[in-house]
Amino acid sequence: xxxxxxxxxxxxxxxxxxxxxxxxxxxxxxxxxxxxxxxxxxxxxxxxxxxxxxxxxxxxxxxxxxxxxxxxxxxxxxxxxxxxxxxxxxxxxxxxxxxxxxxxxxxxxxxxxxxxxxxxxxxxxxxxxxxxxxxxxx
Numbered sequence: 001x002x003x004x005x006x007x008x009x010x011x012x013x014x015x016x017x018x019x020x021x022x023x024x025x026x027x028x029x030x031x032x033x034x035x036x037x038x039x040x041x042x043x044x045x046x047x048x049x050x051x052x053x054x055x056x057x058x059x060x061x062x063x064x065x066x067x068x069x070x071x072x073x074x075x076x077x078x079x080x081x082x083x084x085x086x087x088x089x090x091x092x093x094x095x096x097x098x099x100x101x102x103x104x105x106x107x108x109x110x111x112x113x114x115x116x117x118x119x120x121x122x123x124x125x126x127x128x129x130x131x132x133x134x135x136x137x138x
Contacts, residue, residue: 003042003043003044004043004044005043005044005045005046006040006043006044006045006046006072007035007045007046007048008045008046008047008048008072008121009047009048009049009050009051009053009054009119009121010047010048010049010050010051010054010117010118010119010121011049011051011054011118011119011120012049012051012118012119013031013034013035013036013047013049015118015119016036016047016117016118016119017036018118019117019118020036020038020040020045020047020117021038023087023088023091023093024040026038026039026040026041026045027039029044033049034048034049035047035048035049040074041074041076043074045072051119054119054120054121055120057069057070057071057122058070062102063102063103065097065102066097067097067114067124068096068114068122070121070122071114071121071122071123071124072121072122072123072124073123073124073125073126074125074126075125075126075127075128075131075134076125076126076127077127077131078111078127078128078129080127081111081125081126081127082111082127084125085099085111085113085125088113088115093115094115094116095113095114095115096114096115096116096122097112097113097114097124098113099111099112099113100112100113102126107133107136107137107138108133108136109128109129109133110126110127110128111126111127111128111129112124112125112126113125113126
């Protein structure tokens with residue numbers, strides 16, 4: 001699979017560096033006074049200093065939760081998702097949607113959790129007990 005590239009606004013590069021590099025453990029790549037590249041589990045994400053654009057997005061109801069419309073994240077193997085969940089809980093992360101199983105009993109059953117970075121960007125990490133069901137429709 002080819003790595004994806006995502007650029008997003010942040011209000012403070014030092015806070016982004018602590019969050020993505022420290023809490024999430026993403027190695028830092030190139031950087032400048034206005035941006036920082038991070039290795040997001042093999043994908044390139046770029047935090048751009050743009051405080052005027054960094055804000056919480058609207059939400060939509062999904063499976064009885066208010067899910068941020070604008071969010072990004074990864075689908076991890078279940079064991080890695082559980083390890084990340086445990087690390088986030090131990091760090092005192094404030095979840096906007098607590099770690100849980102969603103769509104229980106359906107083909108789309110998945111573990112999921114949502115939290116915000118310091119600039120209000122929403123992240124979701126999920127895992128499927130059966131990874132082949134990621135795009136399954138029936």
